[in-house]
Amino acid sequence: MQRAHSSLSPARRWTIMASALALALSLSILAEARAAGAGTPAAPQAAAAEGYVPDVGQDGKDVIWVPTPQTLVDKMLDMAQVTPQDRLMDLGSGDGRTVITAAQRGLTAKGIEYNPDLVALSRSNAAKAGMSRRATFEVADLFETDLSQADVITMFLLSTINEKLRPKLLELPPGTRIVSNTFRMGDWEPDASETVTEACQTYCNALLWVVPAKVDGRWQVGGRTLQLEQQYQMLSGKLGSSEISDARMDGRTISFTADGVRYTGEVNGTTIQGSAAGKGEWSARRI
Structure with missing residues (x-):
């Protein structure tokens, strides 16, 4: 059986092929544009706010929109x-x-x-x-x-x-x-x-x-070692052989109790400067 287009002239056959190629290329460009648009937020239009009233619960990229009271x-x-x-x-x-x-x-x-x-x-x-x-x-x-x-x-x-x-x-x-x-x-x-x-x-x-300062690890406090383990703002560990308690970070501020003494201090990179209740000032450096 002969193919339907076998009797078409070469010029007509070329026209059909060129049109099909152009259509395929256009569809490809359109698909790429849509994919790019899906990943990039559009620029806001100057008139977008005019008359625009968002709906509570409307879809968003990550969450629906619900206003905070x-x-x-x-x-x-x-x-x-x-x-x-x-x-x-x-x-x-x-x-x-x-x-x-x-x-x-x-x-x-x-x-x-x-x-x-x-x-x-x-x-x-x-x-x-x-x-x-x-x-x-x-x-x-x-x-x-x-x-x-x-x-x-x-x-x-x-x-x-x-x-x-x-x-x-x-x-x-x-x-x-x-x-x-x-x-x-x-x-x-x-x-x-x-x-x-x-x-x-x-x-x-x-x-x-x-956000707490990162203090996990070993610090030298006078002749003793302060060993700290950190889970977010919560701390545990030892000062010398004594367990510390009520230990936490508040930003750069560290506080803990050891041997019945309350220690507080400010963390500045690899050093801590502070005071110990009834004992005066104390300091530590990371080791």
């Missing part, structure tokens, strides 16, 4: 003991309320949000509040964002997302404060937690962590 925003900032000298970063900043509230307290604050419409809305809200200079927003993936310049990090994410962020958070400078709405970070227990009841029906818990 203003009373809890205030509590989270209070727990972090923010000052105008602090730089705050809000991960998954939504409509911008946490960033704007921080800016109203004098902080330099930045929101990281993947949804370009929410970023445009946040910028509009900041402008209306007169906070555009101190409250800024960026369309970005929170997992790819440099967090190192933040003194305070706020977030309302799922526990699974928090746990994925945990290694990055623990590498931040000691003393960095992290405050989460409701959701925890696995076995890294919070340093403090509070619940608000005013104007808040759901997701009303604020959890605070302070």
Whole structure:
């Protein structure tokens, strides 16, 4: 049996082949563009905020959008003991309320949000509040964002997302404060937690962590060795032959009890300087 196109002229056959090739190439380019677009947030449009009202529960890249009640925003900032000298970063900043509230307290604050419409809305809200200079927003993936310049990090994410962020958070400078709405970070227990009841029906818990200095290992304290084992902010170990107790880190501050004496000190890299109750000053160096 002859093939149907065998009687086509060479010119006609070439035209058909060229059209098919062009179609295949176009489809390939379209597929690549869609794949690239799926991995990169679009730039916010200037008019995106006009008339845009986000839906509570709408889908997002990592979590759905649910706004943090203003009373809890205030509590989270209070727990972090923010000052105008602090730089705050809000991960998954939504409509911008946490960033704007921080800016109203004098902080330099930045929101990281993947949804370009929410970023445009946040910028509009900041402008209306007169906070555009101190409250800024960026369309970005929170997992790819440099967090190192933040003194305070706020977030309302799922526990699974928090746990994925945990290694990055623990590498931040000691003393960095992290405050989460409701959701925890696995076995890294919070340093403090509070619940608000005013104007808040759901997701009303604020959890605070302070990034601890890393002190795990051996330290020389006079003629004795301080051996420390560290699990996040909690410590255990020995000073000489004596077990230490009630031992923990609070940012750069170390405290523990040994032989009935309470020791406190400030960690500065490879040295510790502090005081021992009733015993005067003490110091240690890493060995």
